[in-house]
Amino acid sequence: MTADDASHATHRYQAPHITPWATARAVAEAAAGALPAEDRALGDALGQVLAEPLVALTDLPSFDTSAMDGWAVSGPGPWKLPPPGTQDVLAGRPGARPLRDGRAVRIATGAPIPPGATAVLRSEHGEVTVQGELLASRHVSHGQDIRPRGGECRQGDELAPVGTLVTPALLGLAAAAGYDALAVVRRPRVDVLVLGDELLREGLPEGGLIRDALGPMLGPWLRALGAEPGEALYVGDEEGALREALAASAADVVVTTGGTASGPVDHVHPTLRGLGAELLVDGVAVRPGHPMLLARLGSGRHVVGLPGNPLAAVAGLLTLAEPLLRALTGRVPGAAVRAVLAEDVSGHPVDARLVPVEYDGVGRVRPLRFHGPAMLRGLAAGDGMAVVPAGGVGRGAEVTVLGLP
Numbered sequence: 001m002t003a004d005d006a007s008h009a010t011h012r013y014q015a016p017h018i019t020p021w022a023t024a025r026a027v028a029e030a031a032a033g034a035l036p037a038e039d040r041a042l043g044d045a046l047g048q049v050l051a052e053p054l055v056a057l058t059d060l061p062s063f064d065t066s067a068m069d070g071w072a073v074s075g076p077g078p079w080k081l082p083p084p085g086t087q088d089v090l091a092g093r094p095g096a097r098p099l100r101d102g103r104a105v106r107i108a109t110g111a112p113i114p115p116g117a118t119a120v121l122r123s124e125h126g127e128v129t130v131q132g133e134l135l136a137s138r139h140v141s142h143g144q145d146i147r148p149r150g151g152e153c154r155q156g157d158e159l160a161p162v163g164t165l166v167t168p169a170l171l172g173l174a175a176a177a178g179y180d181a182l183a184v185v186r187r188p189r190v191d192v193l194v195l196g197d198e199l200l201r202e203g204l205p206e207g208g209l210i211r212d213a214l215g216p217m218l219g220p221w222l223r224a225l226g227a228e229p230g231e232a233l234y235v236g237d238e239e240g241a242l243r244e245a246l247a248a249s250a251a252d253v254v255v256t257t258g259g260t261a262s263g264p265v266d267h268v269h270p271t272l273r274g275l276g277a278e279l280l281v282d283g284v285a286v287r288p289g290h291p292m293l294l295a296r297l298g299s300g301r302h303v304v305g306l307p308g309n310p311l312a313a314v315a316g317l318l319t320l321a322e323p324l325l326r327a328l329t330g331r332v333p334g335a336a337v338r339a340v341l342a343e344d345v346s347g348h349p350v351d352a353r354l355v356p357v358e359y360d361g362v363g364r365v366r367p368l369r370f371h372g373p374a375m376l377r378g379l380a381a382g383d384g385m386a387v388v389p390a391g392g393v394g395r396g397a398e399v400t401v402l403g404l405p
């Protein structure tokens with residue numbers, strides 16, 4: 001044995017260590033911290049996470065405003081109206097003239113309340129007499145249907161803390177509060193390397209070749225997890241191809257598919273070994289997907305090795321890529337979703353199982369057929385993946401359900 005062989009023999013890769021499923025997720029989440037902040041225009045920030053608190057840049061509303069179409073009135077009625085042809089008070093038009101006691105003026109929803117107005121009378125609650133006087137058909141209380149300046153927030157109020165996911169609703173709030181851009185955590189760049197000479201990128205499977213199911217699935221899935229995925233890159237099974245592809249990538253995370261097992265062309269372990277990578281997780285006690293791995297390259301970048309069987313790859317995505325990307329994107333974990341099983345689900349004797357499930361409409365989940373490691377049919381019909389502990393669980397038991405994008 002040469003010195004080089006000896007170092008390999010004692011290296012951690014040579015002693016496969018199966019990590020419990022929950023531990024693997026915790027290791028992946030702890031493997032990285034949030035990436036630096038960047039400014040993004042509102043239109044480009046969806047799905048990123050606030051790197052700074054959202055602080056109101058203005059009072060909201062920023063002026064006293066009418067909540068209804070009708071008349072701005074001053075004091076108790078009846079009220080005198082301005083002569084016909086006088087300008088109404090409309091939304092977006094500044095400079096409403098002051099209203100004296102006993103006077104009223106027509107006003108639109110969202111228009112600034114004229115100085116001196118004490119309430120808004122809704123159009124359906126007022127009547128104009130032939131003498132041109134406005135009468136109310138019901139009592140008008142002081143301040144009625146006036147939205148006061150600052151009723152929602154004052155300038156400087158914190159509207160959302162650091163770590164908040166930028167949703168469509170948050171974009172609307174940010175715009176209302178005066179923002180054109182947001183400081184958000186940069187999206188991790190992820191390269192997807194699809195391994196395998198047997199894969200076709202279009203057309204029908206033939207002659208022992210099959211369609212690549214992972215390239216088309218992983219990009220959108222990674223984007224939903226907050227990443228910026230590149231185009232899938234196809235890496236042949238020849239010696240050295242994976243090493244070159246890893247060396248050429250400048251991404252924060254490289255996700256590989258296939259080649260994690262110990263077949264003759266399974267290059268992931270030997271390549272990582274050759275690069276001196278640190279294996280943080282090397283095999284997980286979960287079915288499908290147990291050959292999945294997580295490694296850190298010398299540059300500090302991470303490699304998530306997903307098994308080639310498509311449902312096993314999804315198990316690896318949910319177990320390792322999701323927590324790692326959650327850490328890199330600064331997302332806070334949502335509350336675990338728990339649901340009651342509508343049917344018994346058999347378990348693996350020692351490993352956890354991830355089983356595609358659908359909601360049954362009354363808050364329970366039922367396992368789906370076509371859940372074999374090489375199948376996506378159950379998953380594509382599903383609402384989530386139930387985590388079934390070793391030994392299985394009976395109908396009526398509660399399980400954790402991992403959501404799908």
Ligand SMILES: Nc1nc2c(c(=O)[nH]1)N[C@H]1C(S)=C(S)[C@@H](COP(=O)(O)OP(=O)(O)OC[C@H]3O[C@@H](n4cnc5c(N)ncnc54)[C@H](O)[C@@H]3O)O[C@H]1N2
Pocket residue numbers: 194195196198199210211212213214215257258259260261262263266288289290291306307308309310312373
């Ligand atoms: N002797 C053993 N053999 C295998 C073991 C084992 O423990 N001992 N584990 C099995 C399990 S479990 C899995 S999962 C696979 C993992 O294999 P790899 O990650 O090395 O993946 P491949 O061998 O490259 O492919 C497995 C399977 O998946 C198909 N595949 C691969 N890529 C794609 C793709 N992009 N789209 C669709 N299908 C894909 C590939 O054709 C193979 O059929 O190893 C088992 N073997």
Ligand code: MOO
Pocket residue numbers: 286287288289290291307309312373374
């Ligand atoms: O567990 Mo493999 O990951 O069954 O397909």
